[in-house]
Amino acid sequence: MKYIHFIVNPISGKGKHKIRKEDLEAFFPSNEYKIVVDYSEYKKHAIELTKNAVAKNPEMIVACGGDGTIHEVASGLVNTSIALGILPVGSGNGLASNLSIPKDFEKAIRIIKQGNESAIDVGSINNHYFFSNMGLGIDALIIKKYENMPTRNLSTYVKASLQSAMGYKANKAIVHCNDTVFEVNPMLLFISNSNEMGYNMSLTPKASLQDGWLDLLVVSKLNILEQLYFGSLVLMSKTEKFKKANSQLVKEVKIEMENKDSIAMQLDGEYYESKTNIFKISILEGSLKVVN
Template identity: 50%
Template sequence: MIEIHFIVNPISGHGKSPLTKSFLEPYFVKNVHHLTVKHSAYKKHAAALTKDSITENAAIIVACGGDGTINEVASCLVGTDIPMGIIPMGSGNGLASNLQIPKNIRKALAIIKNKKSIKIDVGQINNRYFFSNMGIGFDASVIKHYESSQKRTLYGYLNACLTSFRDMGRNRNLEVRINDMNQLVNPFIILISNSNEMGYHVSLTPKASLQDGLLDVLIVSRINRLKMLWFGILILLRKVYWLPEAKSFQTKELYLSKSNGDYFESQIDGELFEITDKNLNISILEKSLEILVP
């Protein structure tokens, strides 16, 4: 019997998850697959459930939710030989979209049943993992406003973007040093990507790949409100590099250090985090997560 465990976030997306054992069983073969369904109840619960599933000898563990749920499940599977499946049920679904995993549940379940897998790279920030991207500045501000709005829709995301544009125009006190570069004061955004999508098909690093062994870095120094609006248009056009203040490069490792403030306000795979470490060592772990794909 193939043990398949589903880790379900019941409040992902619009909070109407149909994933129960009775719902899932008709999509699998009765005498071949044995299904276990677990529902998370709070933040980090999905990680705890995944660890339990590992000790219970699950052959496949499926993350059912948005990028935050996927991060919790995948973080437990890095470096193991247990493949992860994805049922995208969140609002953005950046990683699933990059991997061409459909939101249609029947089609996503067929991918899990077929068991075709690839190995993808994983980003690491000190002792944390990320699979799509992590960022400081504008994108972290967007996530903060998005989470506080409680509107998990494209409209809610766009509204969070507009609020962040207003906030980023105010005086901010952040000094960051990147590797051996000159010190940046109040950078507008620092984005480190492993995947080429951030959710809602938005991309600031369209050339990023999950399998090239490199991180794609975008740095935009502080800009005025007019250029912020132009930046927003360039995001839609996927031409961010047209902005003179935008610098991009690829690397296997990146060091960030701040000289002031209590923490880095950051987003990691679309979830807001306050990282209290003064220094961040960001690196790539090549092909260290096995994942089921079409």
């Protein structure tokens, strides 16, 4: 009998999904599967629920939510034998899209039942993980504004981006990578493990979850016209055409930000504030099993 543990964020995707245990049991007959379903109640609760689920040793833990829920669940499965399953019911769904997991509920369930596993790389930053991307530039401010908006969709993400562009002030950073050191006042300091951020947009369209590299993208401070042009390239996933972008593959990066009380950053589309101004980032090759 196969044991699958589901962790559901009931408010992902505006709470329209209503994933209940009875719904899941209809697809997983009790003579073949043991099904356990937990519901997260607040931000970071899925981390605790995942830890408790791992102790019960299921074959798979399925994150039912958006990128934030997936991030919390996946963080507890790095370097374990337990596979991550995904039922994408959030707004952006960047990692699920990169793994070709459909938003259609029954099609995503079919992938979970088939159980085909592969190993993907994971990004590590200080004591945290990221699976799609992280950033220490304007993207963190965009996420902060986006999280405070009454609705979450592509139009509100674009609105948050435009608002952020008007008032963003870059913090000086010293970047160590590939045996070089450079100083920059970045509008964007972005490190990606995947080729999609969500909403079918990409800053790093050539990035791969399985190539053993992280994609570093640094864009210095821009004037408003340059920001609008760069934004249009992001929407078209053609950032490689932007001549002011510094893009390179990295295994490890050290970033020293201008010393402040806290540094804004985003991890997989979730806003965080860090009390340190030094960030050590590296790739953990093939350290997460996923079902796709």
